[in-house]
Amino acid sequence: MNRVLNRIEWKPLADSYSDSARHITAAARERKQSGERHPIEDFLWEYYSLRPAHFEKWHPGCGVLLRDAADEYSGKGYITIGDQTSVDSEFIKERADSLKWMIELLNNTLNRPARFNCFGLHEWAMVYRLSQEEVRHAQAPLRLSPEEIAAVVEAQELKCSHYDAFRFYVPAARSLNHMVLEREDQLQQEQSGCLHANMDLYKWCYKARPIVDSELTMRCFNLAKEIRTLDMRAAPYDLTQWGLTPVTIENSEGRADYIAQQRNFSERANVLRTELRDKLTAALRSVEGS
Numbered sequence: 697m698n699r700v701l702n703r704i705e706w707k708p709l710a711d712s713y714s715d716s717a718r719h720i721t722a723a724a725r726e727r728k729q730s731g732e733r734h735p736i737e738d739f740l741w742e743y744y745s746l747r748p749a750h751f752e753k754w755h756p757g758c759g760v761l762l763r764d765a766a767d768e769y770s771g772k773g774y775i776t777i778g779d780q781t782s783v784d785s786e787f788i789k790e791r792a793d794s795l796k797w798m799i800e801l802l803n804n805t806l807n808r809p810a811r812f813n814c815f816g817l818h819e820w821a822m823v824y825r826l827s828q829e830e831v832r833h834a835q836a837p838l839r840l841s842p843e844e845i846a847a848v849v850e851a852q853e854l855k856c857s858h859y860d861a862f863r864f865y866v867p868a869a870r871s872l873n874h875m876v877l878e879r880e881d882q883l884q885q886e887q888s889g890c891l892h893a894n895m896d897l898y899k900w901c902y903k904a905r906p907i908v909d910s911e912l913t914m915r916c917f918n919l920a921k922e923i924r925t926l927d928m929r930a931a932p933y934d935l936t937q938w939g940l941t942p943v944t945i946e947n948s949e950g951r952a953d954y955i956a957q958q959r960n961f962s963e964r965a966n967v968l969r970t971e972l973r974d975k976l977t978a979a980l981r982s983v984e985g986s
Contacts (some may be wrong), residue, residue: 836933
């Protein structure tokens with residue numbers, strides 16, 4: 697059943713969300729003006745392509761009707777009938793194939809056993825046998841020599857299951873992975889122990905906007921930021937200038953720390969993953985037969 701909100705009800709919700717979102721995006725705007733770089737936060741605005749201004753816009757999600765909102769919600773994905781504005785059912789139908797793919801991915805990831813044996817080595821495989829001048833995050837110095845990094849990578853089989861991490865491996869490291877991943881492997885390989893699969897919940901939220909509400913999108917963004925922090929702390933970079941100490945996965949103590957955090961993120965991500973799957977499923981069901 698749809699929920700109807702009068703303007704006096706939804707406007708404070710929209711304003712409160714936008715205020716919170718602007719607090720999050722402020723640093724990104726400042727860095728863009730100054731030209732400064734940040735190895736964690738820049739990733740959230742560059743690899744993930746939602747613009748800060750779009751992140752700041754509140755969306756109530758499918759199943760919520762806003763009264764007297766046509767002036768603020770007249771863009772793609774919305775329809776106004778009388779004095780009520782809501783997500784357009786035709787927009788949902790147009791996106792049906794994409795939504796079904798997302799649901800299948802989310803379901804597969806939930807149902808597949810989580811794996812905790814990768815130790816974040818994808819970041820090491822991205823700098824395998826590269827010099828400081830050649831690495832992706834050149835603003836951050838490597839904390840180990842290229843030879844030491846290579847020794848860690850070569851000491852065990854790489855276990856990456858996420859194509860969008862694997863595709864950034866340097867060519868020399870690709871054959872060291874447990875399998876050569878292709879884009880079409882995504883539905884069959886993603887699992888909830890993977891940091892990148894869990895960060896990507898944010899991506900699936902904003903790709904489904906305005907069907908998915910902004911509150912869930914923000915929660916997934918905040919989790920992605922925490923996960924990215926571990927991702928980079930476990931990488932072979934020295935991030936002390938940003939106040940970050942390394943998770944030294946090259947030794948047993950660091951690996952144990954990494955796994956403990958990885959398990960925590962997996963559990964928290966699966967709560968959000970289930971919520972996102974259920975909302976996408978409900979949106980599709982709302983237009984079935986119409």
